[in-house]
Amino acid sequence: MLQLKDVTISYKNEPTVEHFNLNMKQGQIVSLVGESGSGKTTVIRAILGLLAGGGKVSEGSVLFENQDLLSYTNEQWRKLRGTQISMIFQDSGAMMNPTRKVGKVFTEYILTHEKISKKEAWAKGCEMLGRMNLASPDNVMNSYPFQLSGGMRQRVGIAMGMTYQPKLLLADEPTSALDVTTQAQIVRQMMELRDNYGTSIIVVTHNLGVAAYMSDYIVVMKNGKIEDEGTREHILHETENEYTKSLLNAVPSVGGERFV
Numbered sequence: 001m002l003q004l005k006d007v008t009i010s011y012k013n014e015p016t017v018e019h020f021n022l023n024m025k026q027g028q029i030v031s032l033v034g035e036s037g038s039g040k041t042t043v044i045r046a047i048l049g050l051l052a053g054g055g056k057v058s059e060g061s062v063l064f065e066n067q068d069l070l071s072y073t074n075e076q077w078r079k080l081r082g083t084q085i086s087m088i089f090q091d092s093g094a095m096m097n098p099t100r101k102v103g104k105v106f107t108e109y110i111l112t113h114e115k116i117s118k119k120e121a122w123a124k125g126c127e128m129l130g131r132m133n134l135a136s137p138d139n140v141m142n143s144y145p146f147q148l149s150g151g152m153r154q155r156v157g158i159a160m161g162m163t164y165q166p167k168l169l170l171a172d173e174p175t176s177a178l179d180v181t182t183q184a185q186i187v188r189q190m191m192e193l194r195d196n197y198g199t200s201i202i203v204v205t206h207n208l209g210v211a212a213y214m215s216d217y218i219v220v221m222k223n224g225k226i227e228d229e230g231t232r233e234h235i236l237h238e239t240e241n242e243y244t245k246s247l248l249n250a251v252p253s254v255g256g257e258r259f260v
């Protein structure tokens with residue numbers, strides 16, 4: 001469903017990510033792991049045409065459902081985002097305007113995508129919040145982001161991202177701002193999206209424990225290049241790569257198994 005072929009991404013003509021390849025199937029969960037600055041965020045922003053600071057894909061191709069995304073016009077991108085591919089961030093709440101209630105932001109988001117009444121948009125928002133296991137969706141809609149916990153805000157972000165059941169969800173450090181218990185809940189929530197809707201997910205994380213727990217396939221990045229990659233089993237148990245092993249050693253283990 002998504003193929004990145006020999007992709008190079010440059011900021012101001014300086015290559016930052018080089019020779020990146022990925023072949024993803026529907027329903028797969030792939031993690032990009034690696035230390036800060038290794039280029040993980042750059043890769044997922046490139047997929048959605050959201051590179052900041054004059055970044056651009058200078059070589060290679062990005063195919064989504066056999067469509068060449070790099071040839072897309074702004075209008076085509078606008079239609080794709082939110083409906084076919086969505087993105088969630090480290091703290092979805094922080095992305096929201098603190099002076100506006102969740103319900104206002106959510107209904108406006110829905111109304112940019114379809115011509116329905118405000119009341120219908122509100123109901124749709126509530127339904128999505130409920131599906132993401134948020135109790136009292138009406139109360140959440142009537143809250144300001146700061147009145148919600150980090151975990152609740154992240155569920156709101158996932159609910160918005162999932163409104164149109166995109167085929168692909170891009171998640172940039174979705175659990176890094178959360179405490180360990182809430183991290184585990186959000187990780188499970190994302191895994192349920194795959195199980196219930198067949199959503200493919202790319203998760204960017206510096207935490208190989210999170211990656212190992214939830215993904216089918218793991219790509220380890222270092223200095224803008226793929227350092228190691230393979231199935232979860234390969235990365236956890238078979239890899240000979242020293243860098244991957246050092247990341248693994250940083251993850252606490254219980255009884256020989258490593259956990260989130």
Ligand SMILES: Nc1ncnc2c1ncn2[C@@H]1O[C@H](COP(=O)(O)OP(=O)(O)OP(=O)(O)O)[C@@H](O)[C@H]1O
Nearest residue numbers: 011016035036037038039040041042043052053206
């Ligand atoms: N807006 C920008 N303008 C110029 N260079 C950038 C920009 N964003 C990122 N870069 C460059 O790309 C490199 C990779 O950054 P990126 O954010 O993709 O890494 P990352 O692995 O996601 O790290 P982190 O976990 O800290 O987000 C950075 O070291 C920086 O040199």
